[in-house]
Amino acid sequence: MKKLSIAVLLLGTILAAAQEQEEKGKQIEDIIIVGNRNGKRTKLDTPVPVDVINIDKIQRSSPQMTAQDLLNYVIPSFNSVRQSASDGTEHIDPVTLRGMGPDQVLVLVNGKRRHTTSLVNYQNTVGNGSVGTDLSTIPIIGIEKIEVLRDGAAAQYGSDAIAGVINIILKKNTGASASITYGLSGRNDGDTYQAGANYGTSLGKTDSYINLSLQLSHRGKTTRTQNHDLDIFGNNFAYEFADNPDIARKNDDDIIRARGLTRDDFNFQIGDAQIRQGQLFFNSEYPLNDNFKIYSFGGFSIKEGKGYGFRRLPSETSNVVSSIYPNGFQAVLGSQIYDVSYAVGAKYNVNNWLIDLSNTFGSNTFNYNISNTNNASLGAKSPTSFYAGAHSFLQNTINLDVSKNINRFNVAFGGEFRFEQYQIKAGDEASYAQYDVNGNIAADGSTVIGAGGSQSFIGFSPRNVLKKDRHSTAVYADVSYDLDKKLNIDLAARFENYSDFGNSLNGKLAVRYEFVKNYAIRAAVGTGFRAPSLQQQYFNNSYADISTTGLTIVTKGIFRNDSKAAEVLKFDRLKQETSVNGSAGFTLKPVKGLFITVDGYIIKVKDRIVITGNITDPNLSDPNVVGKGNEVESGRFFANAIDTETKGVDVVVSYDWKLGGGNLNINLAGNYTETKITDFHFPENISTPREQYFGPDQINIIESLSPKTKASLGLSYGIGKFNFLVRNTYFGKVIRDGFPFGEVQEFSPKVVTDVSVGYDITKNINFTVGANNVLDVFPDLQVYKNSYYGVFKYAPVQMGTLGSYFFGRLNFNF
Numbered sequence: 031m032k033k034l035s036i037a038v039l040l041l042g043t044i045l046a047a048a049q050e051q052e053e054k055g056k057q058i059e060d061i062i063i064v065g066n067r068n069g070k071r072t073k074l075d076t077p078v079p080v081d082v083i084n085i086d087k088i089q090r091s092s093p094q095m096t097a098q099d100l101l102n103y104v105i106p107s108f109n110s111v112r113q114s115a116s117d118g119t120e121h122i123d124p125v126t127l128r129g130m131g132p133d134q135v136l137v138l139v140n141g142k143r144r145h146t147t148s149l150v151n152y153q154n155t156v157g158n159g160s161v162g163t164d165l166s167t168i169p170i171i172g173i174e175k176i177e178v179l180r181d182g183a184a185a186q187y188g189s190d191a192i193a194g195v196i197n198i199i200l201k202k203n204t205g206a207s208a209s210i211t212y213g214l215s216g217r218n219d220g221d222t223y224q225a226g227a228n229y230g231t232s233l234g235k236t237d238s239y240i241n242l243s244l245q246l247s248h249r250g251k252t253t254r255t256q257n258h259d260l261d262i263f264g265n266n267f268a269y270e271f272a273d274n275p276d277i278a279r280k281n282d283d284d285i286i287r288a289r290g291l292t293r294d295d296f297n298f299q300i301g302d303a304q305i306r307q308g309q310l311f312f313n314s315e316y317p318l319n320d321n322f323k324i325y326s327f328g329g330f331s332i333k334e335g336k337g338y339g340f341r342r343l344p345s346e347t348s349n350v351v352s353s354i355y356p357n358g359f360q361a362v363l364g365s366q367i368y369d370v371s372y373a374v375g376a377k378y379n380v381n382n383w384l385i386d387l388s389n390t391f392g393s394n395t396f397n398y399n400i401s402n403t404n405n406a407s408l409g410a411k412s413p414t415s416f417y418a419g420a421h422s423f424l425q426n427t428i429n430l431d432v433s434k435n436i437n438r439f440n441v442a443f444g445g446e447f448r449f450e451q452y453q454i455k456a457g458d459e460a461s462y463a464q465y466d467v468n469g470n471i472a473a474d475g476s477t478v479i480g481a482g483g484s485q486s487f488i489g490f491s492p493r494n495v496l497k498k499d500r501h502s503t504a505v506y507a508d509v510s511y512d513l514d515k516k517l518n519i520d521l522a523a524r525f526e527n528y529s530d531f532g533n534s535l536n537g538k539l540a541v542r543y544e545f546v547k548n549y550a551i552r553a554a555v556g557t558g559f560r561a562p563s564l565q566q567q568y569f570n571n572s573y574a575d576i577s578t579t580g581l582t583i584v585t586k587g588i589f590r591n592d593s594k595a596a597e598v599l600k601f602d603r604l605k606q607e608t609s610v611n612g613s614a615g616f617t618l619k620p621v622k623g624l625f626i627t628v629d630g631y632i633i634k635v636k637d638r639i640v641i642t643g644n645i646t647d648p649n650l651s652d653p654n655v656v657g658k659g660n661e662v663e664s665g666r667f668f669a670n671a672i673d674t675e676t677k678g679v680d681v682v683v684s685y686d687w688k689l690g691g692g693n694l695n696i697n698l699a700g701n702y703t704e705t706k707i708t709d710f711h712f713p714e715n716i717s718t719p720r721e722q723y724f725g726p727d728q729i730n731i732i733e734s735l736s737p738k739t740k741a742s743l744g745l746s747y748g749i750g751k752f753n754f755l756v757r758n759t760y761f762g763k764v765i766r767d768g769f770p771f772g773e774v775q776e777f778s779p780k781v782v783t784d785v786s787v788g789y790d791i792t793k794n795i796n797f798t799v800g801a802n803n804v805l806d807v808f809p810d811l812q813v814y815k816n817s818y819y820g821v822f823k824y825a826p827v828q829m830g831t832l833g834s835y836f837f838g839r840l841n842f843n844f
Contacts, residue, residue, distance in 0.1 A: 075518055077540035077553070079615065079682075083100075085174065085176060086174070090839075091755045091786045092786070093800055094802065101165075101176065103757065106700050109125070110125040111827065112832075114300055114337075119149070121305065121396075128678060129193075129704070130705075136187055136191035137197075138197040142427070145424070146161050146163050146563065148422050155731075164367075167329075171208075171209055171226030171228050172201055172241070174201045176196065177195075177199065183195050184538075185506075188446065193633065200243075201230065206842075207227070207842060207844065213835055215834065216806055216833050217833060220249065220832055222250065225246050226243065237323075244309070245307075245309045246309075248307075249306075251303060252831070253301045298360060300338070302830075303337035305336075314326050320379075321378060322377070324374070334365065336364055337365070339487065342486075351404045351480070353409070359485075361402050362402045363399075363400055368394070368395045371390075371392040375388030375389065384434065385431075390427045395422040396422070398419055401415040401416075405465070407478050408465050409480070419455050421453065423452050425448065426449045440512070451498070452496075453498075457490050461490075464482025494571055496568055506523065508522035518541070521540075522537065522556075534608075536556065553612075556610075566604060572662060586663055588666045589656070591667060595665060599716060599718070604669070607637050611631070623687060628679065635673065637711065638670065640669065640728065640732070643666065643721070644664035645666065646663065646718075650665040671710060671724050672732070673708045676706075682697075684697045693748050694747045699741065701739070701741070725769055735766060744757035752788065755788075756784070757783070766827060768813075772815045777809050798841070799837070800836070801837070805834070806833050807829070808833055809825060
């Protein structure tokens with residue numbers, strides 16, 4: 031019976047994949063922008079793999095409501111998993127491509143570089159030590175399509191494009207559309223609301239347009255822990271609350287009632303954070319004459335999040351003010367994230383030379399507000415809410431691109447000037463300071479009664495405050511040759527100079543050869559680089575975390591790479607990562623409607639930037655080294671600490687089939703990726719053990735915390751007014767290392783099934799109902815030692831911890 035169920039599931043997956051590939055197949059002849067500057071290329075005749083995702087058609091029937099969630103189920107080499115209890119990282123999901131880091135994927139909008147977030151991921155999640163781009167800031171209703179270049183492209187686009195490029199194309203159509211979605215998890219939490227509207231109109235001239243998008247969304251929190259089960263305190267519960275430590279666990283309720291409490295006083299909140307978001311975007315173009323046009327696009331996004339830190343138990347007298355929180359507390363981390371982008375440019379055609387001059391600006395600001403907490407050193411006078419400071423990042427890019435098609439050659443060249451700035455702003459004094467018994471900031475010899483700063487997230491102090499900037503200048507050239515779609519050759523080179531670390535010269539060669547009609551081979555080789563981000567160079571703070579024993583909450587620190595602490599421990603200054611990227615594959619179109627691609631790749635990265643493990647060096651508790659009030663149990667640093675090698679293969683099979691009076695689309699896509707650390711670079715003469723510098727838990731994040739194998743089989747069938755979707759997504763096994771106090775645990779592979787049924791009520795109105803993870807599949811339960819006394823029932827690996835999710839959506843087109 032079990033084998034029969036699996037077979038049925040697999041068949042459903044194949045059918046569902048077909049549907050999804052049908053959607054993609056319909057876009058096969060779309061002209062692509064990413065990966066080359068030849069405006070006549072389609073995705074079938076590119077020498078490197080490019081996926082073109084028609085967002086309007088796929089999102090209409092899919093449960094996912096953001097770009098990163100949608101890509102996670104459409105492109106197997108793409109991964110994005112929601113995190114929990116991880117400070118800012120649970121408010122901005124890290125995304126990866128081909129097993130690389132979030133900062134090794136370049137994101138473009140309308141072909142122009144998009145800014146990253148100001149957030150550094152440092153809570154030992156996927157993408158640890160990296161800075162990514164928040165795809166959720168762009169409203170899904172404003173996106174026409176997404177191009178995903180699965181190949182290194184630093185020689186064409188500069189820093190960050192080691193693993194590939196994601197190019198988001200905004201809508202430019204006229205007319206109006208709207209969408210309303212409501213959803214709820216199978217556990218009656220995580221409720222989602224999303225309402226969006228898109229409107230486009232001509233500006234009075236042929237080929238002119240302005241397209242506006244407004245979207246409002248809400249995602250409720252979820253709870254995925256041992257709530258209402260006093261095992262959340264493990265063996266500590268009796269010691270915390272019982273007069274007799276040996277009392278039987280069956281009497282827990284009696285203990286609670288005797289103290290005038292309820293079980294709710296002991297709940298932990300572990301799960302998805304609550305997120306509310308509003309976005310307003312525009313895209314416009316206006317021709318002044320036949321040869322000259324101006325364009326502009328951009329938008330504004332505000333996101334407010336509500337996440338939760340670790341619970342402070344009543345016994346933690348150094349962290350908890352018992353007169354305020356007699357039963358302990360779980361702090362709430364509130365975020366306010368403002369994201370602004372704006373691009374303006376002009377295109378001029380003279381004698382078929384296309385000249386594009388543009389300026390693109392973007393900024394991201396992340397504000398921290400902490401509530402339901404205390405500064406224990408203030409005792410009963412402590413506030414319970416704090417403004418804990420902010421960090422921000424801005425980027426301004428000026429581009430000049432020139433290209434011309436000359437017979438079978440396309441020649442392009444240009445330049446780029448980019449300015450970047452990073453800031454950290456201090457929070458309220460009480461959010462970071464430690465006070466003495468007289469209420470003054472503690473000095474040498476002062477008597478203090480508890481830990482300073484807002485518990486769970488210590489605010490940024492004046493010592494953390496900084497404002498740093500840099501600029502870079504680049505020139506590039508690329509030449510492509512097309513011989514009647516039989517032979518395609520691309521050659522690109524780029525020279526870039528950074529004000530803070532020097533020069534980089536990179537090149538790329540890509541070739542496609544169609545040896546028989548509809549049968550082609552392709553290959554590419556290139557070098558790449560990634561500049562250390564300003565965030566990696568200068569981010570610094572103190573934060574609360576589990577002690578090295580795993581029993582208490584203590585203060586740890588992240589120190590700047592150019593700090594005195596880094597100098598004393600003999601860390602080198604950060605430099606660029608360098609890479610070599612090679613790929614080879616083939617494309618087949620053996621019969622009408624059937625399209626197959628297979629692409630293998632290898633990516634070698636030297637001097638990869640990571641954040642170290644927790645180093646317990648005596649210098650980090652010496653105020654002469656770290657400054658008074660900055661003493662920590664352990665510290666972490668950014669360093670060019672490792673070399674890595676990534677190998678993998680992508681397979682995509684799509685088939686469009688006329689069946690029973692309807693259209694069936696079958697889409698099967700799979701990816702296998704394996705990353706290994708090939709070398710370590712440790713500071714000379716450092717006495718720190720290797721396990722602290724870059725231990726098993728950090729190696730695990732790089733090598734095995736993300737699925738090595740991922741596949742999707744989608745079937746979409748449209749007949750009359752109905753459309754059906756079945757999609758199965760396979761997430762391979764992952765390994766999680768609980769070092770230094772936990773265990774190594776293997777999480778078995780999982781299959782997640784999405785289903786939906788859509789009906790065209792009228793020509794302009796469609797109603798769709800369906801589910802994500804309809805079979806309610808979860809990752810394996812965590813072993814006890816990795817779960818912090820059973821609190822973290824599930825680890826946020828593979829597909830996350832939401833479980834089943836059901837939705838209904840109304841789509842309108844006018």
